[in-house]
Amino acid sequence: MIRFGLMYGVLAAIIIAGFRRWFLTLCALIVLTALHDHRYFKESIAGIGGLKPYNVLLAFAVLHWIQQRRAEGLHWDARPSMSLGIVAYVLIVIYGASYAFLDIESLRRAAGWDYSSLLVQEILNPLKMILPAILLFDGCRSRNRMTSGMLSLAGLAFVTGAYIIKLIPVGSLADADSVLRYRHRIDRDLGLYPNDVVSIFVPGFWVALSMAWAMRSKLWRAVLLASAAALALALLLTQSRTGMAAFVVVGLVVGLLRFRKFTLILLVALPAVYFGLESLSANWSRGFAMRDATGVATDWNEVSNGRIELWGWAWHDIMMAPMLGQGRLFQLREPYGAVMLPAHPHNAYLDIWAQYGLLGLMVILMLFAGLLSIAWRVMKCGRDRLERAVGVSAFAAVLTNFVIAVAGHGFMPRVSSVITFCTCALACRIYVALVAAARQHGRVSQPARGRFVNVSGGPRPSLSR
Numbered sequence: 001m002i003r004f005g006l007m008y009g010v011l012a013a014i015i016i017a018g019f020r021r022w023f024l025t026l027c028a029l030i031v032l033t034a035l036h037d038h039r040y041f042k043e044s045i046a047g048i049g050g051l052k053p054y055n056v057l058l059a060f061a062v063l064h065w066i067q068q069r070r071a072e073g074l075h076w077d078a079r080p081s082m083s084l085g086i087v088a089y090v091l092i093v094i095y096g097a098s099y100a101f102l103d104i105e106s107l108r109r110a111a112g113w114d115y116s117s118l119l120v121q122e123i124l125n126p127l128k129m130i131l132p133a134i135l136l137f138d139g140c141r142s143r144n145r146m147t148s149g150m151l152s153l154a155g156l157a158f159v160t161g162a163y164i165i166k167l168i169p170v171g172s173l174a175d176a177d178s179v180l181r182y183r184h185r186i187d188r189d190l191g192l193y194p195n196d197v198v199s200i201f202v203p204g205f206w207v208a209l210s211m212a213w214a215m216r217s218k219l220w221r222a223v224l225l226a227s228a229a230a231l232a233l234a235l236l237l238t239q240s241r242t243g244m245a246a247f248v249v250v251g252l253v254v255g256l257l258r259f260r261k262f263t264l265i266l267l268v269a270l271p272a273v274y275f276g277l278e279s280l281s282a283n284w285s286r287g288f289a290m291r292d293a294t295g296v297a298t299d300w301n302e303v304s305n306g307r308i309e310l311w312g313w314a315w316h317d318i319m320m321a322p323m324l325g326q327g328r329l330f331q332l333r334e335p336y337g338a339v340m341l342p343a344h345p346h347n348a349y350l351d352i353w354a355q356y357g358l359l360g361l362m363v364i365l366m367l368f369a370g371l372l373s374i375a376w377r378v379m380k381c382g383r384d385r386l387e388r389a390v391g392v393s394a395f396a397a398v399l400t401n402f403v404i405a406v407a408g409h410g411f412m413p414r415v416s417s418v419i420t421f422c423t424c425a426l427a428c429r430i431y432v433a434l435v436a437a438a439r440q441h442g443r444v445s446q447p448a449r450g451r452f453v454n455v456s457g458g459p460r461p462s463l464s465r
Helices: 002-018 022-035 053-069 080-102 104-111 115-128 131-139 143-167 170-174 184-190 194-214 218-237 241-257 260-276 278-284 307-318 348-381 385-404 415-440
Strands: 290-292 295-297
Touching: 002 022, 002 053, 022 053, 022 131, 022 143, 022 415, 053 131, 080 104, 080 115, 080 348, 104 115, 131 415, 143 184, 143 194, 143 218, 143 385, 143 415, 170 218, 170 278, 184 194, 194 218, 194 241, 194 385, 194 415, 218 241, 241 260, 241 278, 241 385, 260 278, 307 348, 348 385, 348 415, 385 415
Parallel strands: none
Antiparallel strands: 290 295
16 A cells, blocks of 8 residues: 555645656656556555546646647648658557457357447557657657656666566576576566567667767766666566567677677676576577487577567468458457467568568568668768767667567557656657758758758747746
């Protein structure tokens, strides 16, 4: 009761403060996204379904935003391609859910679903993960708010990482027999699978590291560097090979493009970490050099944690409707034995293809490729360290999705995707400012190409102090 009382007291204080400063509510909402699926946050208030702490805070954040945006003179100034991308993404989500709504009887017989549960689980819950990013884009018109938004994203990642460090003994990294022994605690206590958690850690690491590079305060730099180190440690504790691979790939790419020294540090640290921590060596060697009746061989299904078999089943189900897909929850709607895939195939590309079809997959990939392009331009053409830090963070977040999607979830709206959506929203805000500045100086005829000139000597039309 004391914990619930404290939680409700903090929420009430945030909501009350938000009536004067709506952006404070939004930043608190972003940080508390880390606890969205925690067992305490999943408890309904007064036993009313859907009335959960996160949902209440989100509702008030939207209400405060609606009340105060006119007073602040905010107007929707996203480029047409950005608005169209948001609409297309939402329509893809609704398209996948529409299959389930049209076949409600099969779902009712198979799992007891009804229209209200479908509406909440398949439309409202996914779309509410996009709302914080939309509010961030609309509200971050000043450098102070841009900084606050980035720090709140670092806070989201740090809270998640701190909880993992609390759940899993750090000493387990040096014990070869502890491989995969503790990772079940992540889902049990935090409500997120390890691959979902690492989708927060990898972008969060770059948010913290790039903001440490951008901040002038020595105290903030120390705090952010410590947060980045904690996130790297938490990533190792998850024992997620997909997450570790994403960390290395994203680190090498971003390092080569922006931070060359980090690339050298990473290359030196990799063998030291691998050979110095026995649990990592044992984890990465699983399935290799196994003995069977024919001698020593490699069990690729063991190496991939059973993914190769799942991918074969996914391909079978994809071929049943390759272009338009079978929609959400098709495993429950199809007659027993008609499909082979029991659940997510641990490959987002195949999962999206099976549910939304090849056309849906192409739309999703093009949207994220567009976000990657915007992040790249902001990272290269940002007018100061803060803007370039936002570009680095967004680029790392989107690239993480492309890597992790090979063996886990990616691209679609989930709790772990909030940090990606929000960093991209901030990058889009800066991109709009860069385009406006370039047009104001009359030096860019085709701003969509991203060849922005240095406008540091002129006015800054969108990001004020």
